[in-house]
Amino acid sequence: DVALSDMTVLILGESGTGKELMAQYIHKTSPRNKKPLIAVNCAAIPDNLLESELFGYEKGAFTGALDKKIGKFELAHGGTILLDEIGEMPAILQAKLLRVLQEKEIDRIGGKQPLPVDVRVIATTNRDLKKEIHEVRFREDLYYRLSVFPICLPPLRERPEDIVELSEQFIRKYAAQMNKTINGFTKEALELITSREWKGNIRELENAVHRAVLIARSDLISAEDF
Numbered sequence: 001d002v003a004l005s006d007m008t009v010l011i012l013g014e015s016g017t018g019k020e021l022m023a024q025y026i027h028k029t030s031p032r033n034k035k036p037l038i039a040v041n042c043a044a045i046p047d048n049l050l051e052s053e054l055f056g057y058e059k060g061a062f063t064g065a066l067d068k069k070i071g072k073f074e075l076a077h078g079g080t081i082l083l084d085e086i087g088e089m090p091a092i093l094q095a096k097l098l099r100v101l102q103e104k105e106i107d108r109i110g111g112k113q114p115l116p117v118d119v120r121v122i123a124t125t126n127r128d129l130k131k132e133i134h135e136v137r138f139r140e141d142l143y144y145r146l147s148v149f150p151i152c153l154p155p156l157r158e159r160p161e162d163i164v165e166l167s168e169q170f171i172r173k174y175a176a177q178m179n180k181t182i183n184g185f186t187k188e189a190l191e192l193i194t195s196r197e198w199k200g201n202i203r204e205l206e207n208a209v210h211r212a213v214l215i216a217r218s219d220l221i222s223a224e225d226f
Contacts (some may be wrong), residue, residue, distance in 0.1 A: 001029075002026065002149045002151075003025070003026045003027075003029040003030045004029075004030060004031065005149075006120050007148045007149050008101065008120070008121045008122070008123070008145065008146055008147075008148045008149070009023075009026060009121075009122045009123070009148070009149045009150075009151060010086075010122075010123050010124075010125070010129075010146045010147040010148075010149070010150045010151070011023060011122065011123070011124040011125075011150075011151045011153065012124075012125060012126075012129075012150060012151065012152045012153065013124075013126060013152060013153030013154070013155070014126055014153075014155045014201055015126045015200070015201065015203070016156075016200045016201030016202050016203035016204060017153040017154070017155055017156065017201045017202060018153055018201070018202045019084075019124040019126075019153060020039070020082065020084060020124065021202075022151060022153060023037075023039075023080075023082045023122045023124060024037065026080075026122060027079070027080040027082075027120075027122070030080070030120070032078065032079045032080055032120055035076075035077075035078035035079030035080075036075065036076055036078075036079040036080075037076070037079055037080045037081075037082060038072045038075050038076040038079065038080070038081050038082065039081075039082040039084055040053060040054060040072050040081065040082065040083055040084065041084045041085060042083055042084060042085045042086055042087075042088045042089045043084070043085040043088040047090045047093075050089070050090070050093055051092075051093055051096070051109060052069060052071065052109055053071065053072060054071050054072050054073055054093070054097075054106075055071040055073060055096070055106045055107060055108055055109065056068070056069045056070045056071030056073075056074060056106075056108045056109070057069050057071075057108055057109035057110050057111075058108055058109065058110035058111050059110075060110065061108075061109045061110025061111075062109065062110070065109075065110065068108075071106065071108065073100065073106050073117050073119055074106070074115065074117060076117075076119045077117055077118055077119060078118055078119075079119065079120070080119065080120045080121075080122060081119050081120070081121055081122070082122050082123075082124070083097075083121065083122070083123040083124070084123075084124050085124065085125055085126065085127075086123040086124065086125050086146065087125040087126070087127035087129055087132055087137075087138060088127075091137075091139070094138065094139045094142050095139065095142075097142060098139065098141060098142045098145060100117070101121065101142075101145045101146075102145070104116060104117060104118070104119075105117060121146070123146050129143050129147075130143075155198075155201055156198040156201045156202060156205060157197045157198055157199075160194050163193055163194050163198070163205065164185075164190065164193070164194065166202060166205060166206075167185070167193055167205065167209050168184065170205070170206050170209040170210065170213075171184065171209060171213060171221070174209065174210050174213040174214070175213055178213060178214065180213065180216070181219050182213060182216055182219055182220070182221060183219045183220060184220055184221070185220060185221045185222075186220050186221065186222045186223065188222065188223040189212075189220075189221050189222050189223045189225070189226065191223075192223045192226060193205070193208075193226070208226055209221075211225075211226075212225040212226050
């Protein structure tokens with residue numbers, strides 16, 4: 001079981017397929033579950049800030065560094081770091097991440113000595129990393145370091161058997177939040193949700209069910225509620 005090991009995991013899949021949920025599951029069922037899971041969205045942090053976010057910096061390392069900053073790798077010590085959308089990471093940081101994976105130590109910006117870290121790395125991406133390698137946007141050596149155990153999450157349209165089960169979970173979640181009694185779907189509503197492509201995958205499905213629960217006026221969600 002990959003969760004019980006310490007190997008690096010790369011989770012691949014379209015946006016909204018549940019990559020972050022899979023990462024959380026791996027962490028929660030691992031021996032590291034008493035330690036933190038620290039998530040970093042590589043696509044949401046500007047390139048010039050991502051290095052300090054990941055590795056931290058020493059006081060006075062650059063103009064404006066008035067205090068020492070602890071990076072995400074240090075915060076995740078003993079636990080797991082989730083590098084979300086790793087395909088967005090700039091090349092210079094890819095090289096530094098490769099060194100962290102190889103040497104199990106980090107360099108704070110402005111630091112004099114490397115710091116050892118005990119961190120399990122899980123990375124996710126919705127990009128085709130082999131294509132990114134071919135187009136010289138992603139390091140091949142980093143790819144092989146990350147993909148020790150690759151997990152590919154298929155889009156929701158390729159697993160229609162999951163649509164009803166997920167939808168029922170979302171009904172329970174949002175009906176409880178809104179203090180409503182909703183017991184499922186009408187036949188027409190079931191036909192509607194299982195025939196739809198759900199290009200936004202689980203995220204789109206959850207949003208649709210959330211709205212339907214809000215709109216529903218009976219104990220069954222109808223096709224009109226969508």
